[in-house]
Amino acid sequence: MNKEVRMRVAVVGSYGVGETMRTKRFPGPGETVTDGILSVGHGGKGSNQAVATRRLGAEVSLLTAVGQDAAAAAAFDLWRREGIDSSQVLEIEEANTMTGMIIVDDEAENRIVIAPGALDHLTAADVRSRSELIESADALIVCLEIPIDAASEAVRIGHAAGVLTVFNPAPARPVPHEIFDFIDAMTPNLSEARAILGKDGSEPGGDPTSSAVSELALALHVRTGVDVVLTNGADGSIVADSQGARVVAPHPPVELVDTTGAGDSFTGALTVALVEGSDLETAAERAAEVGAFVVGRHEVVPSLPHRSELSDLLWPTMSRSSSHS
Structure with a gap:
């Protein structure tokens, strides 16, 4: 792909500081473990998705809310370095920038607790007053680390x-069903799909079978009318649309180090692939390679790949206009 390509993606979502503790195993109730290694870095699903999308060749504008603190200053510096338009980001005086506490064990699984802070101040009126950011884009990515009214x-x-x-x-x-009238594609994982469908817990007897996950993805498509790419970790993803449900095989990582950020990178990559004209199944295949790259590295932002680091087969080189208008 050696032609001039210009694609604009708007991201309405979250930014936060990610404080990651690495430990051999998760502590049980009331237990303290003392082998942790702490790192602090950029986080928030919206910002992660914006960086992931930008590194794959899109022009990206971000709408989020941060405090007026050191974390916010670091965020604006990140977005400047990545070439992301942050001119519409809200700065909230009375709240801190969102902070996420992440624990990662030796199996590369994670547990996350979030203090939303400034994100709780992002309103539907704020989004309306910045509607040009969305209307001028080719694609929009929205997550639920912001108030549901703003997302809607x-x-x-x-x-x-x-x-x-x-x-x-x-x-x-839970999300209001009417939100799906305005959505083209969604990228839930198993727990998120179950939440939308009003299902609790896991399947009896442990992890669900591949057929059960396919049925879940198809049920979600039928319920909402939205194209679904249900991410299923090491088992790949399930595409469900008007043609039924299909399994998209995973792209095996060279090494499994940290799954934090894999879903954000997948969503960003899927969006870029769809804008570039891929069908849903091919877009999921392309996104799987990006997700596999991310889980092989520590921390989210350092692990997000540039297009040149991916295979030419799925992510051919593109020439891109870098100017905003």
């Missing part, structure tokens, strides 16, 4: 403008 307003504006709307319903929480 963003996809409504995107849909009305004919923008491809990609919804990452994470973290898992």
Whole structure:
């Protein structure tokens, strides 16, 4: 692909500081473990998705809310270095920048607790007053680390403008059914799919079978009318649309180090692939390679690949206009 390509992606989502503790195993109730190694870095699903999308060749504008603190200053510096338009980001005087506490064990699994802080101050009115950011884009990515009213307003504006709307319903929480009238594709994991469908817990007898996951993805498509790419960790993903459900095989990582950020990179990559004209199944295949790259490295932002680090087969080189207008 050696032609001039210009694609614009708007991200309405979260930024936060990620404080990651690495330990051999998760502590049990009331237990203290003392082998932790702490690192602090950039986080928040929206910002992660913005960086992932930008590194794959898109022009990216981000709408989020931060405090007026050192974490916010570091965030603006990150976005400047990555070439992300942060001119519409809200700065909230009375709240701290969102902070996420992440524990990662030796199996590369993670547990996360979030203090939303400034994100709770992002309103639907804020999104409406910045609607041009969405309306001028080719695609919109929205996650649920922001208030549901703000997320709903963003996809409504995107849909009305004919923008491809990609919804990452994470973290898992109930959402009003009418939001799906404004969404083209969504990228839930198992727990998020179950939350939307009103199902609790896991399948009896342990992990669900591949057929059960396919049925879940198809049920989600039928319930919402939205194209679904259900991510299923090491088992790949399930695409469910009007043609039924299909399993998309995983792209095996060279090494499994840390799964934090894999879902964010997958959503960003899927969006870029869809904007570039891939069908849903091919887009999921391309996103799987990006996710596999991310889980082989520590921390989120350092692990997000540039396009040149990926295979030419799935991610051919593109020439890109870097100017904003």
